[in-house]
Amino acid sequence: MNNNLEYCHLAVDLILHNSAQSSLTVRAIALSLTKQYNKLIDCHLAFRVNAQLYNLIETEGLFNLKPGIHNFKPGKFLPDTDITIETSLKPDLLPLLAEQATNAEEAANYILKLSQEQPEHILLSTESWLALSVKQQQESGEVGYRTLWSYISPANLSQIENSGEEIVQGIVNFFQDWTEANLSAKTQEAATKMLEGIDKFLTEFNNIEPKENPPTSPTDGKIFEEMINFFIADDWPFVQLPEQPALQISFQGENGKWNCYARAREEQQQFLFYSICPVNAPQDKRLAVAEFITRANSGMMLGNFELDFSDGEISYKTSIDVEGDRLSNALIQRLVYANVMMMDEYLPGIMSVIYGNVSPEEAIAQIETYNR
Known part of the structure; x- marks a missing residue:
């Protein structure tokens, strides 16, 4: 597969907003693009937040950090050390970015410009990004977790007809890791909550609607x-x-x-x-x-x-x-x-x-x- 990965390292404050249009400032540290045959198929944004802001992100489910999509609960995060979150732009929004940028540096500059000039742009919405991982570096080592979205890969979600097996395998792997990590706390409530979260997100993400019979009108399309x-x-x-x-x-x-x-x-x-x-x-x-x-x-x-x-x-x-x-x-x-x-x-x-x-x-x- 002809995939090309481009990185742009950052060290700048980025202002984002949630669905209620409340702003939050994160410290952007890297942006990467993945292209397949010169077509943009993935965009990752990594940033750091303090523990207080992370608690808000987790509580409100920002960056699609829905309940039950952690592969396991992390060790306790320290209150005085920044936490790194890696996110991926929802695939249906990639064309908006591709129209404005041909490489990672241009993409980073465009997003930073939007942050200054169009703070309510959809690319700056926390709803538009999927949290892939949450990590904190401590003296004893790194603690944190991956989410379901990192297992199934947002790039696969945009090509479900070609990536169905990869998505299914990703969900299976997620379940295996989740089960091993939560074996001592196997409760029906936790399992049900996780399944509901997965089903709800995939339904919303792909805008799944009941299929009707194909229209036969001569004005099709x-x-x-x-x-x-x-x-x-x-x-x-x-x-x-x-x-x-x-x-x-x-x-x-x-x-x-x-x-x-x-x-x-x-x-x-x-x-x-x-x-x-x-x-x-x-x-x-x-x-x-x-x-x-x-x-x-x-x-x-x-x-x-x-x-x-x-x-x-x-x-x-x-x-x-x-x-x-x-x-x-x-x-x-x-x-x-x-x-x-x-x-x-x-x-x-x-x-x-x-x-x-x-x-x-x-x-x-x-x-x-x-x-x-």
Whole structure:
């Protein structure tokens, strides 16, 4: 296999953010790229954190350090010595990096530049990186652990059709090491927790959905093709979701930055576009947010806000059914720009309801007064 590995040594602070857009500063020490036949298939970032920050990372499951994915519990980490974490960029985000960098040094410089100029970029999100190992050097030797992701290799996850056996073998090896290390603490609770963590992550990672019968519409792939063509022509950087006719796009508005999703439904001959609010509504604010978006939706001519009561996710959706017609760039442009403009316009109101204890009625009134 023609793999080429490139290293770039670092010694610089890097600012990352979690899903709640809270920042955390790590000490980046190395970045490496792996290419196969000149195609980027892996990117590793190693950094150091103090014990306090590591405890936060572990508690909140940052860098996909999910419960139950350690191969064994480490020896006790010392409170006054830095801990080294090695991570790998999720494979579906590698094209974003490959567009900007041809070697490890350029990749490192690009990520550091984003840290200074676009701190909310998806490449700086802890959700975008998989923790491979956690280690601390002590006088008695190195202590720490590897995670499931180091056993199955993120590069394999991006090529499941060709790497299924390697992934299965990696999981088997992980189970063997985990069992040996936890033999004295064999409990059903621990085993169940680990299995749930593995299954949940792999499902989320690969966006696995129930398979439907292949569409037989004569416009197979046309909506997705038009969608791709529009975002390329309109200069919107995007990432295709694995094995789905859908794109993930980062958008910067005047009032914030958020992720958008464009989806083609070929069988139904529909195009959908979503803006996902950068913050979820806390449970105690969901009724207020529901009132806010109900008031906002009143009179909307194109699209509407939606609220997922299960997790507080707020989104704005625009869509079109083109059965018997064709999807054009002009139609896509209208739906996309109307969508992001509405999210940008109403985002301050959403934030004021969640964080400023402003009533939904007052928040809507402020927006309407400002935009007259």
